Amino acid sequence: GIHFGFFYLAEYLNLFIVAGVASLLFFGGWMPLHIPGWDAFNNVMDFIPSTLWFIFKAVALSFVIIWFKWTFPRLRIDQLLSLEWKYLLPINLANLVLMVIVVCYGLHF
Structure with a gap:
């Protein structure tokens, strides 16, 4: 039991380090x-x-x-790879192209 507890403690400690x-x-x-x-509002925020x-x-x-991890069920590796290659990679590439266009043409706001 204590080894299992240390495993989860290390997992959540790693999660907090990644969040930091x-x-x-x-x-x-x-x-x-x-x-x-x-x-x-800015003056009040400076006191914190x-x-x-x-x-x-x-x-x-x-x-x-943690909310994301607890909301969605555990996925198999083939489901994760399918999600990555079919959806996340094209969205990522479109975002990259969009940001190149924004920077090259100076469309900052």
């Missing part, structure tokens, strides 16, 4: 949420310490990952 790295790379890490034009921002973002991303 993803929050650092993609969600601004320790930086507070700022909305342009909302000066009062940066460590709490990082922990909140990592926990929120961990929640989303």
Whole structure:
């Protein structure tokens, strides 16, 4: 029983580490949420310490990952590969082409 418990503890620890790295790379890490034009809101957000921002973002991303894992059933490897090759790869390539067009033509907003 204890080995099984350590296995799940290590799995969720790994999940939180991945969420922390993803929050650092993609969600601004320790930086507070700022909305342009909302000066009062931005001033209130600046009072929250940066460590709490990082922990909140990592926990929120961990929640989303856990929610996704618990919502969908376990898939076989052939189902995962089919999903990857039939749907995710074409969407990924279309996204790549779209971003190249946006950057080349300066369509930033």
